[in-house]
Amino acid sequence: MSQENFKEALKQKDLPIGVFDSGVGGLTVVREIMRQIPKERIIYFGDTARVPYGGKSKEIVTRYSEQIVRFLESQQVKAIVVACNTASAYALEKIEKKSKIPVIGVVKPGAKTAAEVTVNGKIGVIATEGTIRSEIYKRYIEELKTEAEVIGKACPLFVPLVEEGLLEDPVTDEIAQRYLSVLIDSGIDTLILGCTHYPLIRRTVGRVMGEQVRLVNPAYETALELKNLLQEKELLQDEKPMLGTNQYQFFVSDGADKFRYFANTIFKYGVLAVKQINIEEY
Amino acid sequence: MSQENFKEALKQKDLPIGVFDSGVGGLTVVREIMRQIPKERIIYFGDTARVPYGGKSKEIVTRYSEQIVRFLESQQVKAIVVACNTASAYALEKIEKKSKIPVIGVVKPGAKTAAEVTVNGKIGVIATEGTIRSEIYKRYIEELKTEAEVIGKACPLFVPLVEEGLLEDPVTDEIAQRYLSVLIDSGIDTLILGCTHYPLIRRTVGRVMGEQVRLVNPAYETALELKNLLQEKELLQDEKPMLGTNQYQFFVSDGADKFRYFANTIFKYGVLAVKQINIEEY
Numbered sequence: 141m142s143q144e145n146f147k148e149a150l151k152q153k154d155l156p157i158g159v160f161d162s163g164v165g166g167l168t169v170v171r172e173i174m175r176q177i178p179k180e181r182i183i184y185f186g187d188t189a190r191v192p193y194g195g196k197s198k199e200i201v202t203r204y205s206e207q208i209v210r211f212l213e214s215q216q217v218k219a220i221v222v223a224c225n226t227a228s229a230y231a232l233e234k235i236e237k238k239s240k241i242p243v244i245g246v247v248k249p250g251a252k253t254a255a256e257v258t259v260n261g262k263i264g265v266i267a268t269e270g271t272i273r274s275e276i277y278k279r280y281i282e283e284l285k286t287e288a289e290v291i292g293k294a295c296p297l298f299v300p301l302v303e304e305g306l307l308e309d310p311v312t313d314e315i316a317q318r319y320l321s322v323l324i325d326s327g328i329d330t331l332i333l334g335c336t337h338y339p340l341i342r343r344t345v346g347r348v349m350g351e352q353v354r355l356v357n358p359a360y361e362t363a364l365e366l367k368n369l370l371q372e373k374e375l376l377q378d379e380k381p382m383l384g385t386n387q388y389q390f391f392v393s394d395g396a397d398k399f400r401y402f403a404n405t406i407f408k409y410g411v412l413a414v415k416q417i418n419i420e421e422y
Numbered sequence: 423m424s425q426e427n428f429k430e431a432l433k434q435k436d437l438p439i440g441v442f443d444s445g446v447g448g449l450t451v452v453r454e455i456m457r458q459i460p461k462e463r464i465i466y467f468g469d470t471a472r473v474p475y476g477g478k479s480k481e482i483v484t485r486y487s488e489q490i491v492r493f494l495e496s497q498q499v500k501a502i503v504v505a506c507n508t509a510s511a512y513a514l515e516k517i518e519k520k521s522k523i524p525v526i527g528v529v530k531p532g533a534k535t536a537a538e539v540t541v542n543g544k545i546g547v548i549a550t551e552g553t554i555r556s557e558i559y560k561r562y563i564e565e566l567k568t569e570a571e572v573i574g575k576a577c578p579l580f581v582p583l584v585e586e587g588l589l590e591d592p593v594t595d596e597i598a599q600r601y602l603s604v605l606i607d608s609g610i611d612t613l614i615l616g617c618t619h620y621p622l623i624r625r626t627v628g629r630v631m632g633e634q635v636r637l638v639n640p641a642y643e644t645a646l647e648l649k650n651l652l653q654e655k656e657l658l659q660d661e662k663p664m665l666g667t668n669q670y671q672f673f674v675s676d677g678a679d680k681f682r683y684f685a686n687t688i689f690k691y692g693v694l695a696v697k698q699i700n701i702e703e704y
Contacts, residue, residue, distance in 0.1 A: 296582065297582055394482045
């Protein structure tokens with residue numbers, strides 16, 4: 141590495157990681173990134189003015205994702221994490237092509253782990269309508285393990301139930317039983333939580349599926365892949381940010397107070413400041 | 423009326439009525455307009471790319487509503503119906519001030535009827551978070567009946583339950599019992615269905631509340647007020663549109679096929695064509 145490149149890499153290292161989601165769900169990914177690479181700075185954007193993405197079309201989700209990438213790039217991030225399964229399913233390829241910095245989604249890491257841990261080759265995926273319709277988990281898993289059988293199931297009520305705070309509740313149990321019965325019947329041994337909200341009802345899903353089914357949380361795998369990617373590109377931060385640096389910054393397109401409240405139920409770290417921007421301008 | 427004005431009024435009469443909502447809910451209002459003034463043409467816009475509005479802020483809902491009004495005005499409508507309680511609560515006043523054509527929302531007509539039919543003066547309102555937070559029903563009702571007591575209750579899960587098709591279901595019953603218990607305890611005799619989705623679970627709400635509570639559906643009252651308003655302004659259409667005229671036109675910002683499917687479950691009349699536009703351009 142020349143001295144010039146070395147300086148550049150040093151500077152690049154100090155830049156934050158950009159993470160985005162349709163709303164608050166992506167915070168489960170942020171939480172994992174904080175745990176696994178605690179020295180990194182993070183800029184998060186939640187598209188709360190247009191949430192949810194799960195039932196919207198590929199065209200719309202792609203348009204929104206591209207606007208958000210332009211916003212994050214304007215904030216000089218060194219890498220982008222698409223912490224939303226629907227956006228990863230619909231828009232990741234297009235974002236990767238256009239972007240000069242490394243971009244990773246949540247789908248590939250989750251698919252990879254599931255393909256590795258399954259014993260009987262039968263993998264379930266629960267996700268939004270959009271993610272299921274895209275068949276992206278199926279495609280990635282079959283690339284890695286051609287004989288795998290992938291059974292997808294859209295669970296549109298899980299996100300509103302989580303947002304209503306019914307994480308442990310008979311209603312959530314009942315809805316989970318309905319959604320998951322087809323997956324239980326199919327004899328899967330591995331289930332991907334294919335929406336960033338779902339780790340928050342992991343216990344309910346685990347209880348309904350039974351102990352013999354392994355749950356894969358792509359948030360964990362994504363943070364791990366991010367760490368590896370940054371290491372490989374020599375972008376991994378090795379020093380804690382200096383005192384006074386704003387290590388974690390949160391932006392939303394609507395409802396900063398509401399977002400802060402929800403975020404504070406997810407992190408032990410207090411979310412101090414949330415800024416609102418007009419995302420349609422990007 | 424001068425001959426010039428008479429000609430102008432004749433022309434104006436032929437123009438369609440613009441109706442909008444955050445998504446499909448406003449179709450319950452369209453259904454009532456079709457029933458009560460079947461000769462009118464209607465242009466409907468559903469903001470399916472940014473649905474729902476119920477949990478979003480006043481600022482965002484107003485920005486979206488103003489874009490939609492600009493779109494409807496570009497289609498030369500003779501009047502605008504804000505067929506969304508949240509948009510009526512947050513944005514109606516601003517729209518009325520800016521618009522040259524008559525504009526009506528769904529809140530005032532519902533509030534008026536409730537104030538008229540209540541016997542004990544205790545009125546309940548179920549609606550989205552935004553509508554409840556705005557306290558607009560309370561304000562309108564108290565203007566008409568100062569001694570009235572208005573009890574509001576946000577029911578955020580009702581919209582996703584309706585969109586998931588659980589119109590008659592034990593889960594919807596259970597959630598309704600939770601949301602409505604505070605209203606039952608308060609002894610209301612009148613309940614406003616303050617969200618355009620709610621008439622679709624009217625039976626569940628009625629069963630839980632009991633026969634002694636009168637349900638007010640603002641869709642019905644809004645169509646009636648629209649008819650009166652058009653009559654008063656001499657804008658009421660008195661002839662069926664000519665054969666070949668597209669009497670009902672539907673526009674959305676996303677997912678035309680999905681919208682058509684839902685709309686066809688609401689209308690007997692088949693929704694033939696749904697066009698998608700980019701609402702951010704207005």
